[in-house]
Each structure stands twice: as structure tokens, then as C-alpha cells.
Amino acid sequence: MSAELTGTLGIVVLLVLLLLRVPVAFAMFAVGFAGITILQNVSSAMALLASESFTLASSPELVIIPLFILMGNVASATGMSRQLYDAAYAIVGQIRGGLASATVIGCGGFAALSGSSVASALTMGKVSLAEMDRFDYDKRLSTGVVAAGGTLGILIPPSTGFVIYAILTEQSIGRLFLAGVLPGLLLLTSFVTAIAIICLLRPGAGPRGPSTTMSEKARAIAGALPILTVILLTIGGIYGGLFSPVEAAGVGAGAVILYGAVTRRLSFRILFQSARDSVVTTATVMLILIAAHMINPFLALSHIPTFVGEALLGLELSRLGTLAVILAVYLVLGCFLEGFAMLVLTLPIFFPVVLDLGIDPIWFGVLVVLTLEMGLISPPVGLNVFIVKSVAPSVPLGDIFRGVIPFWLAMLATLLMLIAFPQISLFLPDTMMN
Amino acid sequence: MRAVRRAADGLIGLSATIGALGLFVETGVILIDVIGRAFGSPLFGSQDVITMTMVVVVFGGMALCDRVGGHIGVDIFEARYPDWLNRWIDIVSALLGAAIFAAIAWAVWESSKISQMLNLSTNLIGLPKAWFQWALAGFSALTALGLLLRAAELTATGRDVRKDDTRLTDSPA
Amino acid sequence: EELSFANFTPPFHTINASVIEKLNADLSEATGGELTVRGYHGGELGAGPVEQYVRVLQGVADMGWGLPGYTSSQFGKTMIAEMPNAIPLDAPGYEALWAAYDEISGEFPGTVPLALWTSEPNIFIMKDHDIRTPADLEGLKIRVAGATAAEVASAMGATPVQMPINQVYNALQTGLIDGVITGASTLSDFKLDEVANSYTLGANLGRLVFWTVMTEAKYDSLTDEQRAALDSVSGMPLSQSAEEAWNATADAALEAARASGDNTVIDLSDAEIAAFAEAVAAVTDAYVAEVDGEAALAAMKGE
Ligand code: NA
Numbered sequence: 001m002s003a004e005l006t007g008t009l010g011i012v013v014l015l016v017l018l019l020l021r022v023p024v025a026f027a028m029f030a031v032g033f034a035g036i037t038i039l040q041n042v043s044s045a046m047a048l049l050a051s052e053s054f055t056l057a058s059s060p061e062l063v064i065i066p067l068f069i070l071m072g073n074v075a076s077a078t079g080m081s082r083q084l085y086d087a088a089y090a091i092v093g094q095i096r097g098g099l100a101s102a103t104v105i106g107c108g109g110f111a112a113l114s115g116s117s118v119a120s121a122l123t124m125g126k127v128s129l130a131e132m133d134r135f136d137y138d139k140r141l142s143t144g145v146v147a148a149g150g151t152l153g154i155l156i157p158p159s160t161g162f163v164i165y166a167i168l169t170e171q172s173i174g175r176l177f178l179a180g181v182l183p184g185l186l187l188l189t190s191f192v193t194a195i196a197i198i199c200l201l202r203p204g205a206g207p208r209g210p211s212t213t214m215s216e217k218a219r220a221i222a223g224a225l226p227i228l229t230v231i232l233l234t235i236g237g238i239y240g241g242l243f244s245p246v247e248a249a250g251v252g253a254g255a256v257i258l259y260g261a262v263t264r265r266l267s268f269r270i271l272f273q274s275a276r277d278s279v280v281t282t283a284t285v286m287l288i289l290i291a292a293h294m295i296n297p298f299l300a301l302s303h304i305p306t307f308v309g310e311a312l313l314g315l316e317l318s319r320l321g322t323l324a325v326i327l328a329v330y331l332v333l334g335c336f337l338e339g340f341a342m343l344v345l346t347l348p349i350f351f352p353v354v355l356d357l358g359i360d361p362i363w364f365g366v367l368v369v370l371t372l373e374m375g376l377i378s379p380p381v382g383l384n385v386f387i388v389k390s391v392a393p394s395v396p397l398g399d400i401f402r403g404v405i406p407f408w409l410a411m412l413a414t415l416l417m418l419i420a421f422p423q424i425s426l427f428l429p430d431t432m433m434n
Numbered sequence: 435m436r437a438v439r440r441a442a443d444g445l446i447g448l449s450a451t452i453g454a455l456g457l458f459v460e461t462g463v464i465l466i467d468v469i470g471r472a473f474g475s476p477l478f479g480s481q482d483v484i485t486m487t488m489v490v491v492v493f494g495g496m497a498l499c500d501r502v503g504g505h506i507g508v509d510i511f512e513a514r515y516p517d518w519l520n521r522w523i524d525i526v527s528a529l530l531g532a533a534i535f536a537a538i539a540w541a542v543w544e545s546s547k548i549s550q551m552l553n554l555s556t557n558l559i560g561l562p563k564a565w566f567q568w569a570l571a572g573f574s575a576l577t578a579l580g581l582l583l584r585a586a587e588l589t590a591t592g593r594d595v596r597k598d599d600t601r602l603t604d605s606p607a
Numbered sequence: 608e609e610l611s612f613a614n615f616t617p618p619f620h621t622i623n624a625s626v627i628e629k630l631n632a633d634l635s636e637a638t639g640g641e642l643t644v645r646g647y648h649g650g651e652l653g654a655g656p657v658e659q660y661v662r663v664l665q666g667v668a669d670m671g672w673g674l675p676g677y678t679s680s681q682f683g684k685t686m687i688a689e690m691p692n693a694i695p696l697d698a699p700g701y702e703a704l705w706a707a708y709d710e711i712s713g714e715f716p717g718t719v720p721l722a723l724w725t726s727e728p729n730i731f732i733m734k735d736h737d738i739r740t741p742a743d744l745e746g747l748k749i750r751v752a753g754a755t756a757a758e759v760a761s762a763m764g765a766t767p768v769q770m771p772i773n774q775v776y777n778a779l780q781t782g783l784i785d786g787v788i789t790g791a792s793t794l795s796d797f798k799l800d801e802v803a804n805s806y807t808l809g810a811n812l813g814r815l816v817f818w819t820v821m822t823e824a825k826y827d828s829l830t831d832e833q834r835a836a837l838d839s840v841s842g843m844p845l846s847q848s849a850e851e852a853w854n855a856t857a858d859a860a861l862e863a864a865r866a867s868g869d870n871t872v873i874d875l876s877d878a879e880i881a882a883f884a885e886a887v888a889a890v891t892d893a894y895v896a897e898v899d900g901e902a903a904l905a906a907m908k909g910e
Pocket residue numbers: 110111112113114115116152153154155156157158159
């Protein structure tokens with residue numbers, strides 16, 4: 001059996017296992033392990049199992065995950081999230097779907113703090129899902145909003161996705177960061193538009209709240225001051241050079257714990273409970289990440305990415321045609337692979353073609369990162385959807401995937417606009433860095 | 435079976451407690467480091483402590499994560515499958531999970547011998563890597579046992595601990 | 608037979624042309640196409656640089672490259688080559704390492720070193736701070752990777768901050784750190800040229816060491832002819848190719864930094880260089896004594 005055939009078979013088996021609702025991480029472990037054993041040998045598979053587990057569990061970048069989860073949990077337990085949503089409700093509650101829009105804007109704000117979609121979806125999920133529930137928002141809408149809104153984390157700088165793209169393709173990180181700003185805001189706008197349309201078609205999805213007076217609004221905002229202070233402290237600390245984004249997660253967690261202790265809203269028992277819940281959510285997320293890193297070497301050894309790339313070059317399409325096919329390939333691969341792995345496996349094949357055709361590499365980077373983000377919310381392996389599921393265990397996965405559809409369409413619309421108007425991506429880097 | 439379950443739940447709770455304490459250590463070390471650095475004296479070796487403690491945080495919670503049904507599956511077709519199929523899927527998945535965690539425990543244990551041979555430790559304050567590999571292996575072995583017990587319960591009595599009303603997380607360790 | 612080469616960096620990195628592709632071309636020519644080398648880039652065979660040695664030792668890949676600095680406790684004597692003033696600035700690092708091979712080979716159990724080389728010399732890469740004397744570093748936050756680098760920074764009065772190299776860009780940009788002591792190739796490899804604006808050259812602040820190794824079991828399984836062919840294309844010539852490629856990357860990056868108008872590039876005078884040498888001398892001496900490396904150091908210096 002050829003390596004390519006083994007790889008294809010592996011993907012089919014993975015699909016079947018997933019549809020048979022074998023836990024996602026277990027299915028990826030099993031297929032990755034078996035595939036590496038077939039293509040190499042069992043001792044390699046065992047060695048990778050050991051090294052990937054330990055490497056990811058001790059990664060200095062991923063420390064951000066448990067810490068932001070803890071921050072979100074404690075913010076909920078101390079009522080800080082509640083205060084935040086009371087304020088948002090007082091301001092935009094009378095608009096249908098207003099809280100969902102406020103959440104997306106919150107995701108955009110959090111994106112400026114975190115470079116990762118996973119961290120964004122996790123923290124915003126912890127903070128917002130129960131709150132939208134409280135105001136009778138439809139679960140499909142609320143979970144869809146968080147899963148999709150989290151993807152802003154990688155488009156709005158700082159972004160680990162752009163850093164990896166930049167290093168893989170020798171492009172400027174600064175230019176890419178700037179190039180992501182307007183598309184990020186455009187995506188945010190199209191998410192808000194999607195929410196408005198959903199609430200127009202299904203008014204029950206985001207029910208209208210009572211109108212409030214100016215003094216009620218002011219009182220609600222004053223009530224949200226503690227959490228607003230924490231948010232400003234963390235964002236300000238990063239941009240002011242006091243700490244790194246990873247450390248910001250620890251500072252944020254420490255700040256909400258301190259606030260809870262000082263105001264006596266946080267007993268030791270509740271704090272401990274929040275930490276245990278955080279550890280469980282961390283385990284869910286990290287196991288999927290580790291399992292994804294067993295699939296990567298399997299696919300690399302199967303040479304499937306090279307095979308797909310060479311087949312694509314054989315088609316000899318036009319500039320726009322090639323771009324469309326490449327993005328379509330990313331959309332399909334994105335259904336199965338973790339985004340960064342996909343970049344590493346495919347960019348060496350696609351990028352030289354892109355340069356040959358005279359496609360602007362910065363513009364291409366923005367398109368690729370947005371397409372990868374669509375993969376994060378598309379079935380069957382949609383990491384952000386799993387993240388939201390880990391935060392809202394009672395909501396069936398099918399509902400979350402259904403809830404995500406309008407936002408996936410909004411992303412597609414944004415992608416088409418970015419393709420049609422390269423200036424949206426290139427305006428800021430061209431004016432500010434030349 | 436009940437006594438075994440009680441003992442297992444005790445260990446699972448202890449494992450998660452250690453993970454939770456690790457999370458407090460992470461937070462504390464970062465705060466001390468950040469504040470110290472602002473005054474010109476950061477905590478030496480903070481990153482060593484943070485990354486190694488992370489191993490404990492991540493794997494400490496694995497057993498409890500499975501116990502409370504935290505591992506995510508694609509449940510879109512669950513309602514359309516016959517009961518017997520769902521039951522079999524649950525049992526086989528649990529056994530598969532047990533095999534995976536047993537393999538992780540074994541592989542990391544073997545790898546810890548190499549770490550000792552190569553004298554591997556963290557770069558600033560020299561925390562031996564093998565210690566944390568032992569912890570990872572131990573937590574994984576416990577998770578494997580938990581999955582095995584869940585499979586046994588499902589087979590023998592049909593009880594699915596993940597659907598227990600009294601969530602383990604609601605009781606103190 | 609195709610030998611796999613694990614590379615944790617992207618395929619565009621200096622290592623690919625200078626070591627992986629070169630080894631592939633030379634080895635397949637020397638064996639009449641019997642042996643070829645295929646690179647697996649960007650961590651395809653496992654993430655990150657830290658586990659590279661173990662990865663090769665366990666046979667996940669037949670070959671791989673890495674930095675002793677990521678697991679410095681394994682490479683006590685090899686790391687002497689990274690210390691300030693251990694190797695003169697203009698002396699090739701690979702010659703020094705191979706000259707000390709008998710002293711350091713015990714630090715590579717289970718593998719066969721195919722290449723040992725060093726980076727271009729470390730320089731000061733700073734943002735908004737010009738460094739002319741050790742006193743200029745007083746209180747500045749300098750990124751370090753390991754314990755000895757931290758001592759070097761402390762010896763000059765700086766505050767060492769530990770962080771992964773891929774976080775340095777953001778940290779320099781926001782002012783979380785004031786600078787980093789490393790080779791000029793990072794200016795292009797990690798885009799540091801976009802955020803740094805002051806470079807100080809000439810002080811001997813050490814350099815980075817690199818290795819390429821092959822699984823011993825795989826090496827032993829080759830036929831005598833194949834092994835002889837591999838021996839002839841690896842070792843000194845491969846190490847030289849790597850080191851020259853690193854130097855070329857660094858030279859190009861420095862040239863670009865000098866050419867760009869908004870940078871300060873400081874070339875220290877001999878007297879200024881001596882001040883830095885004096886400030887860090889005790890660190891090197893203490894380290895060599897700690898790892899019992901007098902003989903290794905003497906061999907590296909050709910004594
Ligand atoms: Na971001």
C-alpha cells in the first residue's frame with residue numbers, strides 16, 4: 001500500500017470514528033498512532049506519543065490556556081461577568097440580539113489581548129455563555145457567537161497565526177499585523193450583521209429587553225467597573241511592556257482572585273472549585289491539541305500534502321483560479337487538521353506558486369489566516385466548536401455547529417470581499433510602513 | 435464494584451486537586467515574576483517552574499475530565515443510533531481511551547529513562563525533566579484505570595458514571 | 608533508501624540548503640543514488656527544538672539538528688564553545704568543536720554526530736538603547752535562553768529575562784525587554800530587524816553551538832561502503848557548509864541593518880572590547896571549572 005493511500009485511508013477511518021461519536025481526541029490518537037506505526041514503526045509511534053504529550057503539556061505558549069480559563073471561571077464565580085453583562089444589557093439590551101453583538105465586540109477586544117483563537121473562545125465562552133442564557137438568548141445563537149467570535153483572536157493583532165505565516169514565508173510580522181486590522185474589523189462588522197439578520201428572522205433568538213434610563217445605564221456601567229479595570233489593566237500591561245500576553249493571563253487571573261478576596265465574594269471553597277473546573281476544561285482542550293500533533297506526523301509521512309500541492313500545480317490555472325483552488329483546499333483540509341499544522345504542511349508547496357503568479361504575499365497571508373479560521377468552526381473537526389462545547393457541556397454539538405452556520409457564511413462573505421478588494425488588507429501596511 | 439469506584443473517585447479527586455494547586459502555583463509565580471521585574475529583580479527560573487508545573491496542571495485533570503464526561507465527541511447522530519449501538523460505542527471508546535492513556539503512561543515512563551541518561555533538566559534552575567515525566571505517566575496511568583473501570587461498569591451494570599447526578603466536582607476532595 | 612531528517616524550522620531556513628539538501632546531494636552522489644535524505648520541515652515529525660535529540664535517539668527520524676542550549680544540562684562541555692572569549696571572534700567554531708571532539712563526544716550517546724558548528728558571534732541587538740560600555744547595560748532587561756547566558760547578562764549589570772526566541776519580537780516591540788544578546792542571523796530569521804534599532808558589534812560575547820546527529824542504530828545498519836560514503840560527506844565539510852551559511856545569513860542581515868537609515872550600528876574599539884571581556888571573564892572561568900572542562904577549552908583554543 002502506498003503512503004498516499006495509507007494517508008487517505010487514515011482520513012476515512014478518522015471520519016468514521018468521529019461519526020460514531022468516539023471522543024475526538026481518542027479518534028485522532030488512534031488514527032495517528034496506527035498510521036505512524038504502518039508508515040514507520042511502532043517504536044516511532046510510541047516515541048512521538050511521549051514527546052508530543054510532554055512538549056505540548058510543557059509549552060510556554062500554551063500556559064495561556066489554563067490561566068485564561070481560570071480567569072474566566074473566577075470572573076463568573078465572583079459575579080464580575082454578571083456585572084459586565086448587566087452593563088451591556090442596560091446599554092444595548094433593548095436592541096434585538098444586542099447582547100450577542102456586545103459579545104462579538106467583546107471577542108474583538110479580547111483578540112487585541114490574546115494571539116490565539118482558542119484562548120479567545122475559551123475565555124469569552126466562560127464569561128458570556130451563562131450570561132446570555134440568563135437573558136433568554138437562544139443557545140444556538142450564543143454558542144455560535146462565541147465559537148465564531150473567538151476566530152477574531154488571530155486576525156486582530158497580536159496573532160500567533162500571522163507570526164507563523166511570517167516566519168514560514170519570510171514576510172514582515174509588522175506588515176501582517178497591520179494587514180489584519182481592517183479585515184478583523186470588517187469580519188466583526190459582518191458578524192454583527194449576521195446577528196441582526198438572525199434576530200430579524202427569528203425574533204426569539206435574542207429577545208428585546210426593557211428600555212433603560214440614563215441613570216440606570218450609568219449605574220450599570222459603574223457596577224461593571226471592577227472587571228473593566230481588570231481588562232484595561234491586562235491590555236494596558238501588554239502594550240505598555242509590563243508583561244507578555246501569556247503573563248497577562250496570569251495577571252488577569254490573579255487580579256480577579258484578588259478582587260474576589262477583597263470584596264469577600266470569593267470563598268476559598270469557591271476558588272478551589274473554580275480551579276478544579278479550570279483543570280478539567282484544560283484537560284479537554286490540551287488532549288485535543290496533543291492528539292492533533294499525532295495526526296500531523298502521520299500526514300507528513302503519508303506525503304498527502306505534497307501530493308495535493310503537486311496535483312494543483314498540474315492544473316495550470318489562472319491567477320484567481322489558483323487562489324480559489326488553494327483557499328478551497330484549505331477549507332477542506334481545515335475540516336480535519338489543526339490550523340498551524342496545515343500552514344507548515346502546505347505553505348512550502350503553495351507559497352512559491354503564489355509568488356510566481358505575482359499574488360501579494362501579505363494579502364495572501366490574510367486570506368489564508370481567515371480561511372484557517374473558517375476551518376476552526378467547520379465540522380467534523382472544528383476546534384473552536386469543541387472549545388465552546390467544553391465550556392457549555394449541556395448544549396449538543398450539533399446545535400453549536402448549526403448555530404455557527406450563519407457566522408461561517410459571514411466569514412465566507414468577508415473572504416470574498418477581501419479577495420475582491422485587496423486594498424482592505426493592504427491599505428494600512430502600505431500607508432504606515434512605506 | 436462500589437468500593438472500587440469509591441477508591442477510584444478518591445484518587446481521581448486527588449489528582450485533580452494536585453492539578454488545581456498547580457494552577458495556583460502558576461498564577462503566583464507569574465505575579466511575583468511580573469511585579470519583581472517591574473522593580474528590576476524578576477524571579478530567577480520562573481519560566482522553568484511555569485512550564486514544568488503546566489505538565490501537572492494539564493495531566494492532573496485528565497482523569498476527572500473523563501469522569502465528568504469532559505472528552506468531546508461528535509454527538510450529532512447519537513439520537514438516531516439504536517441503544518445497543520450507543521452502548522457498544524461507549525464501551526469500546528472507553529477501552530480505546532484506556533489503551534491510549536496506558537500507552538502514553540508507558541511511553542513517557544520509557545522516555546524518562548532517556549532523560550535520566552542524558553541528564554536532562556530545565557535550563558535555568560535545573561529541575562530534572564524525569565520528575566515531571568513520572569508525574570505525567572502517573573496521572574495518565576490513573577486516567578487509564580478510570581477509563582477501564584468505566585468500561586467495566588458499562589459492561590456489567592450499564593451504569594455510566596459520566597451521567598451521575600452528583601458531579602464529582604461539586605464535592606470537596 | 609531514503610533517510611529522514613527532522614527539521615523543526617521552516618523549509619526556508621538556512622539549515623535546509625546548507626545541511627539537509629547538501630547532505631542529500633552529496634550522499635546520493637557518493638552512493639550512486641542508494642542513499643538519499645528527505646527533510647521533514649517545520650516540526651512535521653514532532654514539534655519544537657527541545658526534543659530533537661531524543662527524537663533522533665529514539666529513531667522517530669534518522670537524522671536531526673538542534674542546539675545544545677535548549678538542553679544545556681546534557682551538553683556541559685560542548686557548551687563551553689558558547690561562552691564569551693572561549694573561541695576568538697575570527698576563528699571558525701566548527702574547527703574548534705571538532706578539535707575538542709574527544710573531550711565532548713561522550714555528550715552524544717546513542718547517536719553519531721554528522722556536523723558540529725557554531726553561529727556567527729553574538730552581538731547586542733537593542734531597541735532604543737545604545738551600548739558602548741558594560742555600564743550602559745545597567746538595569747536593562749535582556750532576554751536570555753539559559754543559565755550561563757543569564758550570568759553573562761548579570762555580570763554586565765543587566766536584568767536577565769527568560770523567554771522563548773519566538774516571543775522576542777513582541778517583547779522588544781512593547782518594551783518588555785530592552786534587547787537580546789544573540790547572533791545577527793536572528794534579525795532575518797525572527798524578523799527582529801523590524802523592532803530593534805541599535806546594534807553593537809565587536810565584543811566577544813560567545814556564540815551558539817549546533818549539532819546534526821544520526822541514530823547510531825541506523826548508522827550501524829548501513830553497509831561498509833555506505834558508511835564510508837556518509838563519513839566522507841559529513842563531519843568537517845558538512846560543518847563548514849553550515850557555519851558559512853549561518854555567517855552569510857548574518858552578514859546579509861547586518862549589511863541590511865547598516866544600509867537602513869534608522870539604525871545605530873556601533874563597532875567597538877579595542878579598548879571598549881577589552882572592557883566587556885573583563886566584565887564577563889569570571890563567568891567563563893567559573894563555568895569551565897564547574898563542568899571540569901579545562902581540557903575541552905584548551906582543545907577548542909588549539910592549545
Ligand atoms: Na489577537
